[in-house]
Structure formats: structure tokens, C-alpha cells
Amino acid sequence: MPIPMVDLVAQYRDLQPQLEPAFLKALTAAQFILGPNVQAFEKEAAEYLGVAHAITCANGTDALHLALLAAGIGPGDEVITTPFTFIATAEAIAYVGAKAVFVDIDPCTFNIDVAQAQRAITAKTKALLPVHLFGQPANMAPLMALAKEHQLQLVEDCAQSFGANIGGIQTGAMGDVAAFSFFPSKNLGCFGDGGMITTQSDEMAETLRMLRNHGSKVRYYHDIVGYNSRLDELQAVVLRAKLPLIDHYNQERRRVAHRYNAVLCLLNLQTPCEDGVGLHVFHQYTLLTDHREAIQQALAEHKIASAVYYPVPLHQQKVFADISAGTHFPVTESVAQRCLSLPIYPELSNEAVDEVCGVIRQALKA
Ligand SMILES: *Cc1c(COP(=O)(O)O)cnc(C)c1O
Numbered sequence: 001m002p003i004p005m006v007d008l009v010a011q012y013r014d015l016q017p018q019l020e021p022a023f024l025k026a027l028t029a030a031q032f033i034l035g036p037n038v039q040a041f042e043k044e045a046a047e048y049l050g051v052a053h054a055i056t057c058a059n060g061t062d063a064l065h066l067a068l069l070a071a072g073i074g075p076g077d078e079v080i081t082t083p084f085t086f087i088a089t090a091e092a093i094a095y096v097g098a099k100a101v102f103v104d105i106d107p108c109t110f111n112i113d114v115a116q117a118q119r120a121i122t123a124k125t126k127a128l129l130p131v132h133l134f135g136q137p138a139n140m141a142p143l144m145a146l147a148k149e150h151q152l153q154l155v156e157d158c159a160q161s162f163g164a165n166i167g168g169i170q171t172g173a174m175g176d177v178a179a180f181s182f183f184p185s186k187n188l189g190c191f192g193d194g195g196m197i198t199t200q201s202d203e204m205a206e207t208l209r210m211l212r213n214h215g216s217k218v219r220y221y222h223d224i225v226g227y228n229s230r231l232d233e234l235q236a237v238v239l240r241a242k243l244p245l246i247d248h249y250n251q252e253r254r255r256v257a258h259r260y261n262a263v264l265c266l267l268n269l270q271t272p273c274e275d276g277v278g279l280h281v282f283h284q285y286t287l288l289t290d291h292r293e294a295i296q297q298a299l300a301e302h303k304i305a306s307a308v309y310y311p312v313p314l315h316q317q318k319v320f321a322d323i324s325a326g327t328h329f330p331v332t333e334s335v336a337q338r339c340l341s342l343p344i345y346p347e348l349s350n351e352a353v354d355e356v357c358g359v360i361r362q363a364l365k366a
Contacts, residue, residue: 060181
């Protein structure tokens with residue numbers, strides 16, 4: 001049996017009896033834009049996350065873009081972020097006309113290195129944008145202190161961290177504003193594109209609701225230049241069905257991760273480390289190895305998927321050549337050359353995990 005990176009069909013089969021009638025109901029109600037399921041999901045998500053407001057939108061990239069706009073970030077501003085993330089994190093900074101200032105990552109968690117973020121603060125710095133990479137919360141306490149001390153906006157990229165928390169406080173409830181993605185393969189994923197912004201601020205929430213809907217509070221009255229960025233009703237149906245299961249899904253991801261750890265920690269590679277500060281929800285299980293190609297080849301021969309997240313750090317991307325000329329981030333560069341992500345999803349069986357580990361053990365022996 002092939003082992004994919006994610007198995008969305010398995011999850012659909014489980015939810016099918018409940019989803020299909022819910023889809024039919026939404027189809028006949030025919031309120032497709034900002035309908036009752038979208039509204040209900042926003043309330044349910046806000047309650048789960050412990051935030052005053054959850055505002056859905058079209059995707060996670062838009063969520064970051066709108067979050068930065070609502071935080072008042074614009075041309076001439078600098079936003080400190082990590083170069084070891086998906087491109088969208090920094091694209092959103094460019095969309096608002098600000099400059100992404102990359103700083104290196106922590107070698108254990110692969111999240112932004114707080115000491116380096118501190119050193120990168122200038123008079124132009126307006127925001128910190130940590131990413132809770134692979135599902136492990138960034139080190140938020142010192143970042144919150146830093147934001148407070150320097151009066152910076154703290155914007156969380158929670159695309160990979162739905163349900164991750166620090167001492168019970170959810171990612172997305174710690175910054176001034178936070179962005180989530182419901183891309184199908186994320187921990188909480190829908191059946192297409194989807195996103196959400198969270199905030200405790202009533203004022204920001206009002207702006208965000210306008211921004212995602214053509215700058216309008218009252219239909220056909222437009223106060224600001226907004227966007228068409230809404231979550232659609234059918235995606236909200238999916239998310240409402242999955243939200244009550246997210247803790248279970250994340251627990252199962254942790255089961256898989258810990259089973260991988262138990263075998264792989266004995267081998268000549270670095271298993272993902274949990275810093276013990278927050279709850280890691282393992283969006284990805286990413287190890288470091290000097291034998292990446294050999295492992296990937298052996299896995300492929302056994303029809304086992306693997307992936308490199310991310311092979312090229314953002315400061316080495318062509319698109320950011322101008323803003324990152326001459327910058328070097330040794331930890332990021334070394335991690336990008338050695339990282340390898342293994343299949344992980346809630347439905348992955350222990351037997352399958354053992355099979356993956358067996359193939360890796362053999363590959364490293366050879
Ligand atoms: C997935 C992802 C995004 C973007 O989300 P989309 O819904 O695909 O637009 C942003 N940041 C990170 C870290 C992501 O993993």
C-alpha cells in the first residue's frame with residue numbers, strides 16, 4: 001500500500017454521513033455568500049480559540065494580507081519575520097508595500113529566533129510576524145514583551161498551527177491579529193481554499209469585516225477600498241463538521257510523531273524537537289539528515305511519499321533578491337539543506353509509521 005503525505009479521502013469517508021446532508025441543506029438554503037454556516041463557524045471558531053473575533057476570508061494568504069492592513073502596516077514600514085516559511089508569509093508583507101526583514105531561526109524549533117528579532121528592530125519596524133512553523137508555537141512570551149516594549153504590532157501566522165497552544169492559550173489568541181489557512185492539507189482544512197483572521201480588538205475586527213467585503217458595512221455603501229475575500233458557505237459546512245474533531249486530529253498527529261520519534265531517535269538523524277513551551281500539533285513531521293537524497297530514494301522505491309519543506313529559504317528566493325542582497329542565515333540555510341518531512345495525518349496507522357521507519361533504517365545502514 002502506498003503511503004501518501006496526507007490522505008484526505010480517509011477523513012472524508014469518516015465525515016461523509018454527516019457532511020452530505022449538511023451540503024444538501026446548504027444547497028437548498030442557497031445563501032452562498034456570508035451565509036448562516038459562515039456566521040456560525042466564525043462564532044464557533046472564536047469560541048474554540050478564545051478570541052473576541054474570528055473573520056473568515058478566501059484563503060490564508062489573504063488572511064495575512066488583511067491582517068497586516070488592519071494592523072496599519074504600509075509603505076516604508078519594516079516587518080520582522082522568518083526566512084524559513086512558506087512564501088505567503090512574506091508575500092503579504094510585500095502586498096501592503098512594507099519590507100520583510102528576515103532574521104534567522106532557532107535550530108531546535110525552526111521558529112524565529114527572538115534574540116535576532118530583537119537585534120533587527122529599527123525606527124522603521126512596525127510589526128513582528130512569527131510563524132508557528134510545522135505546528136509548533138513560536139516562543140510567544142518574549143515576542144509579546146518585545147512588541148510591547150517597542151510598540152510593534154504582533155501578527156501571528158497560524159496557517160500550520162490550528163489547535164496548537166501555550167499553556168492552553170491558543171495560537172491566534174496571543175498577538176494583536178492572526179491569520180489562519182484552511183487549505184485542504186492544513187490541520188483544519190476545507191475542500192478548497194479558505195482562511196480566517198482573529199483578533200481581540202473590536203476596532204480591527206470591524207475593519208477586517210469591511211476589508212474582506214469590498215470595504216462595505218452596509219450593502220452598496222463603501223467606506224474604504226476593500227477586497228472580495230470571503231469564505232464560501234460550502235467550505236463553512238466542512239469546517240463546522242471538522243472543528244469539533246480538531247483536538248482529536250491533533251492528538252492523532254502527535255501519536256504518529258511520537259511513534260516516529262521512538263524509532264528514528266536511535267538513528268543518525270535529528271528528530272523534530274518539541275521545546276516543551278507549547279503544544280506542538282505536528283502539521284509536519286520534519287527531521288534533519290545529511291542523507292536526504294538516499295532516504296527519499298529508498299522511501300520512493302517503497303511507494304512512500306516524503307517532501308522537502310522548504311528547499312529554498314525566502315532570503316534566497318529570486319523574488320526577494322533586492323531586499324535580501326548580502327544576507328546570510330546559517331541556521332536556516334543548513335536546515336533547508338537537510339530537512340525532510342515524512343507522511344503525517346491523523347488516520348496514518350502505527351503499522352504504516354513502522355514501515356516508514358523500517359525503510360529509513362535500512363537506507364541509513366546502506
Ligand atoms: C499555507 C500557508 C499559508 C497560506 O495559506 P493559503 O491558504 O494557502 O493561502 C501562509 N503561511 C504559511 C506558513 C502556510 O503554511
